[in-house]
Amino acid sequence: MPNAGPGQDYWRPVAYGVSTDAEARKAVQELAAKKVDIVKIWVDDRNGTVKKLTPAIYRSIIDEAHKNNLPVIAHIFYLADAKDLLRAGIDAFAHGVRDRDIDDEFLDLLKQHPNVYVIPNLPDNPDAPPDPQWLSETVPAAEIQKMHKLTPAQEKTARDFFGIQARNLAKVNAAGVKIAFGTDSGVSVGWTVHAEMADMVTAGMTPAQVLTAATKTSAEVMHLDQLGTIADGKNADFIVLDANPLDDIAKTRKIAKVFQRGKEIDRAALRAAWTK
Numbered sequence: 001m002p003n004a005g006p007g008q009d010y011w012r013p014v015a016y017g018v019s020t021d022a023e024a025r026k027a028v029q030e031l032a033a034k035k036v037d038i039v040k041i042w043v044d045d046r047n048g049t050v051k052k053l054t055p056a057i058y059r060s061i062i063d064e065a066h067k068n069n070l071p072v073i074a075h076i077f078y079l080a081d082a083k084d085l086l087r088a089g090i091d092a093f094a095h096g097v098r099d100r101d102i103d104d105e106f107l108d109l110l111k112q113h114p115n116v117y118v119i120p121n122l123p124d125n126p127d128a129p130p131d132p133q134w135l136s137e138t139v140p141a142a143e144i145q146k147m148h149k150l151t152p153a154q155e156k157t158a159r160d161f162f163g164i165q166a167r168n169l170a171k172v173n174a175a176g177v178k179i180a181f182g183t184d185s186g187v188s189v190g191w192t193v194h195a196e197m198a199d200m201v202t203a204g205m206t207p208a209q210v211l212t213a214a215t216k217t218s219a220e221v222m223h224l225d226q227l228g229t230i231a232d233g234k235n236a237d238f239i240v241l242d243a244n245p246l247d248d249i250a251k252t253r254k255i256a257k258v259f260q261r262g263k264e265i266d267r268a269a270l271r272a273a274w275t276k
Contacts, residue, residue: 021060024061044078075095079103086113090113092221096121101168116178122166125162125202127159128198167203194253198250
């Protein structure tokens with residue numbers, strides 16, 4: 001993951017700190033030699049706390065990656081950066097634009113690059129607190145209470161921040177942009193995936209669109225041909241639900257059985273191990 005500046009500490013030891021064309025191309029060549037699937041670049045200043053990659057440097061990265069048949073995905077925050085990255089040939093965004101509502105110019109640029117996809121990562125929605133009953137199987141009650149404790153000012157900030165990203169997701173979805181799925185919020189626990197799906201529906205996507213993004217589309221963009229859909233010859237990785245998520249996306253949480261490679265997972269044993 002190339003980042004700005006050779007001394008950059010953010011995301012060490014994952015990031016490559018680069019500040020020149022030569023360093024940028026060398027980093028990509030090293031990644032290509034390691035046979036990575038994707039080059040991710042960080043074009044986000046984290047509220048002014050770190051340096052962003054400059055346009056000249058990320059253009060070098062994109063150019064070198066494409067010469068090595070590698071797609072480039074950009075972690076972004078600002079609309080202006082997203083527009084310039086599209087002009088530079090970026091292949092995907094992680095995640096959506098977060099500083100302001102997107103405009104027609106951005107949507108037109110996306111339409112000019114129909115293979116570009118977006119991976120939303122919506123922030124916590126203050127109007128959708130965690131479900132204590134659902135989480136109580138694996139999370140202590142005291143921890144659940146902490147999860148959604150906000151002051152009125154924090155709640156307004158959170159609502160505004162969610163609103164920008166929800167509106168932007170609705171616009172790119174309506175424009176026919178390919179939407180995949182992924183959340184880096186609490187990656188060690190499972191409920192954030194379900195919360196993200198619910199938030200995507202709140203943003204205006206249909207449950208069917210969200211389920212497609214989380215399964216078929218995500219497998220396709222990662223070139224995981226054995227996953228994403230249920231079909232002859234594919235891995236039998238799936239869940240069995242007690243309710244229809246097309247009626248209500250929250251029903252993805254009504255899990256009856258989990259199968260991996262065709263074998264049912266002992267969920268009771270996993271739950272016992274998790275809560276020790």
